Amino acid sequence: MTDTEISLREVRDGDLPFFWRHWSDPEAQRVAAFTGAYQYDRALFDGHWAKLRADPGVLNRTVVADGEVVGSIAVFGPPDEREVTYWIDRAHWGRNIATAALTALIDLVPTRPLHAYAAADNSGSIRVLQKCGFVITGQDRGFARARDAEIDEVVLILPAA
Structure with a gap:
């Protein structure tokens, strides 16, 4: 694991400039592949977060x-x-921060x-999800804005214990 101290806290107004920097990083967008218009326009980003x-x-x-x-990190959607x-x-990336954060989130929910x-070629994110107990249950194909192409994605589920 990591010797870095990881914690989750409620989002503060002062966090948003950091999120914008993270979410608007072109290389991170390419890896994530499935991005929203709000990741390319600061006004849309601010509205999205509001x-x-x-x-x-x-x-x-x-x-x-x-x-x-x-x-x-977030959980959303219907029950x-x-x-x-x-x-x-x-x-x-590569410091097990995502795994520690997802583990903490799962404990909260x-x-x-x-x-x-996840994009099928995003092995880092798939590995994080699997380390946290998610299992691949299917595949899909969708338009990835960050790559301007249709790509494969995997569907994962964290089942009931």
Whole structure:
């Protein structure tokens, strides 16, 4: 694992500039593949986050590593289709931060199953999900804005215990 101290906390206004820097990183976007218009336009980004933060059905958390904001993580969606999503600053990839953050999020959310999706070639994210108990249950194909192409994706589920 990592010797970095990882914690999740509620999102603060001051976190948003960090999230923007993480989410608008072209290389991180390419790896994630499935991006939204809000990741390319700061005004759309701010509106997106205002909506997320106002929605009681969305559990958003800031990922903090050794006191530094390094990402965001969330659970959203209807009760029978709750989905996890996370975005870790590329400078912190490969340090098990995403795994530690997802483990902490899963502990906060008793709902099962939880769903996740990842680009089929995003081995890092798939590995994080599998280390946290998610299993690949299917494949799909969709338009990946960051690659301007249709690509394969995997569907994962964290089943009930």
